[in-house]
Amino acid sequence: MTIKKFVVGCFDDEDILFPAVKKVRKAGYKIHDVYTPFPVHGLDKELGMRDTSLHTVGFIYALTGLTTALGFISWILTKDWVQNYGGKPHFSLAAWIPIMFELTVLFSGVGMTLTFCYLCQLAPFVKKHHFHPRATDDQFVMVIECTPNTNVQEAEGFLAAAGAKEVNVQMAETGWWLGRYDMDKKLFDHTAETVTA
Amino acid sequence: MIKQQFETPAKYKKWTYGLLAVGLVAFLAGFFFLGLSKDEHDQTRFWAGLLQNSLYFLMICNACMFFICINILGHSSWQTTFRRVPEAIAAVVPVFAVVSMLVFIAIVVGDQHHIYHWLDKDAVASDKILSWKKGFLNPTFFFVWTVVTLAVWILVGRKLRQLSLRADEGEITGEEARQYIWNNTVWAAIFIVFFALTTGSTIPWLWLMSIDAHWYSTMYSWYTFMSSFVGGLALIALFVIFLKNQGYLEHTTTEQLHDIGKYIFAFSIFWAYLWFSQFMLIWYANIPEETIYFKPRLQGVYKGIFWFNFIVNFIAPILILMTRGSKRNYAVMTFMAMTLVLGHWLDFYQMVMPGAMGDHFSLGWYELGMLAFFIGILMFFTGRALTKAPLVPKYHPYFKESLIHHT
Numbered sequence: 001m002t003i004k005k006f007v008v009g010c011f012d013d014e015d016i017l018f019p020a021v022k023k024v025r026k027a028g029y030k031i032h033d034v035y036t037p038f039p040v041h042g043l044d045k046e047l048g049m050r051d052t053s054l055h056t057v058g059f060i061y062a063l064t065g066l067t068t069a070l071g072f073i074s075w076i077l078t079k080d081w082v083q084n085y086g087g088k089p090h091f092s093l094a095a096w097i098p099i100m101f102e103l104t105v106l107f108s109g110v111g112m113t114l115t116f117c118y119l120c121q122l123a124p125f126v127k128k129h130h131f132h133p134r135a136t137d138d139q140f141v142m143v144i145e146c147t148p149n150t151n152v153q154e155a156e157g158f159l160a161a162a163g164a165k166e167v168n169v170q171m172a173e174t175g176w177w178l179g180r181y182d183m184d185k186k187l188f189d190h191t192a193e194t195v196t197a
Numbered sequence: 198m199i200k201q202q203f204e205t206p207a208k209y210k211k212w213t214y215g216l217l218a219v220g221l222v223a224f225l226a227g228f229f230f231l232g233l234s235k236d237e238h239d240q241t242r243f244w245a246g247l248l249q250n251s252l253y254f255l256m257i258c259n260a261c262m263f264f265i266c267i268n269i270l271g272h273s274s275w276q277t278t279f280r281r282v283p284e285a286i287a288a289v290v291p292v293f294a295v296v297s298m299l300v301f302i303a304i305v306v307g308d309q310h311h312i313y314h315w316l317d318k319d320a321v322a323s324d325k326i327l328s329w330k331k332g333f334l335n336p337t338f339f340f341v342w343t344v345v346t347l348a349v350w351i352l353v354g355r356k357l358r359q360l361s362l363r364a365d366e367g368e369i370t371g372e373e374a375r376q377y378i379w380n381n382t383v384w385a386a387i388f389i390v391f392f393a394l395t396t397g398s399t400i401p402w403l404w405l406m407s408i409d410a411h412w413y414s415t416m417y418s419w420y421t422f423m424s425s426f427v428g429g430l431a432l433i434a435l436f437v438i439f440l441k442n443q444g445y446l447e448h449t450t451t452e453q454l455h456d457i458g459k460y461i462f463a464f465s466i467f468w469a470y471l472w473f474s475q476f477m478l479i480w481y482a483n484i485p486e487e488t489i490y491f492k493p494r495l496q497g498v499y500k501g502i503f504w505f506n507f508i509v510n511f512i513a514p515i516l517i518l519m520t521r522g523s524k525r526n527y528a529v530m531t532f533m534a535m536t537l538v539l540g541h542w543l544d545f546y547q548m549v550m551p552g553a554m555g556d557h558f559s560l561g562w563y564e565l566g567m568l569a570f571f572i573g574i575l576m577f578f579t580g581r582a583l584t585k586a587p588l589v590p591k592y593h594p595y596f597k598e599s600l601i602h603h604t
Contacts (some may be wrong), residue, residue, distance in 0.1 A: 055521075097473060
């Protein structure tokens, strides 16, 4: 993946964060992401993010589970290992519905969880850059990605003016990479240039 | 200018009186041609039609009070902007309670044993199963428990309505607000516990399952309850959309409609879950005294209605209401809510008729006329209840939270 330059601003209040997001977007800065300690209602809309497609994927997984169950069980009980259960027809849909239901739920549940982890770039032994440790505690961390046209000083000043309590510039890896958080040296290599405003 | 006070539009009145007139004609014609007929099939058709409609509409109206109560107990605020709508629908419970009571008296005292087979004393005496059930299925217990049930529904429902009206009078703050929420919680809890004892268990056994007196199913009450709950939710959606279109309920937004849609979607699936749970165990065990219930429905003349019922009340909502967009779309929600109100009416039809009418069922002028009559009654009294109080409980402690609700 690529290493990019980011301007990072920490806010301590949602009520300051929302107008700040609006101002920063209006000024033409590219917001990489906003990290919050808890889900903030309406922030996705404010950031101009599109609705997630996770539910569509979930529906596809569900259909896959349903057809898998129906196909597999009907193949077993009508072709491969035909048995007589109390004189019921071999193709007994009513008896299979619980299994079809369970596999539908299982496929969509597991599939959506894994897809969600992939989209959020979360996995065991995989590491992502943390812009600010307090984003998991009490700070709302807004990250602006620097393009070749971005004036870094100006962006820092803009964030501070918009109400950021702490502003700094970081070089960071955008993607994820394999490695344990506490043992990987890469983390320290790329965050050398940290300036506190 | 915020429109807070509902005034019945002329078109609404026209429809109400039109339906009432059509229904009244159908009722009178039914009474003279069917009720007073010498033919027992005609008599049964008359009373079974009344029984089905009065019970269905009584139970969906009462389900609206249940909706309010679960929201009170869950401390949910999102429904505060439109809670006067389910309250107004629930205000029709006393009317339908009286109607149902009259129908019960006519059926039990008039000895309509084609509907309630356990009324036939000779049959009970010579029938082992029915004589075992005599302690439960007898006129005295039937009336005592019905009266107690209806009285508690009406009284506790009225108490909750009065508590809600308190939110029109003036600011409720601080300790008083806490006390207010607590009072609501206590009364809602009383209602729900009693609701579980009645709609959740004994009442459908007594009113509906006893039509097939020999047969029993432990799923039956839940199934009936869910059927009426989905019907009630669909009614709430219809009235909310109607009021929105008339320019009322300006605080109720697409977000609230989305949540009503989620309720309808979820409980349609739960209805199907219970439908299937009841069906599969009986199908699997294949014991004659249990499968007798499904024989006319699955293989007899009710086959079409039985499957149509399943498609309308499960396949349609799950496919149509699945996406976010359709739950936020007024036209789709109106269509789906109407379909479900009628669909669960059909569900009650197929619960009552096979036991009462056997193979000689009919779904003609009388049944549809009765449907029109009861919808007319519902519209008349709900419209009246809506005019009685402001549409927005603006001093309710949760009102502010409801305004900023979004999903």
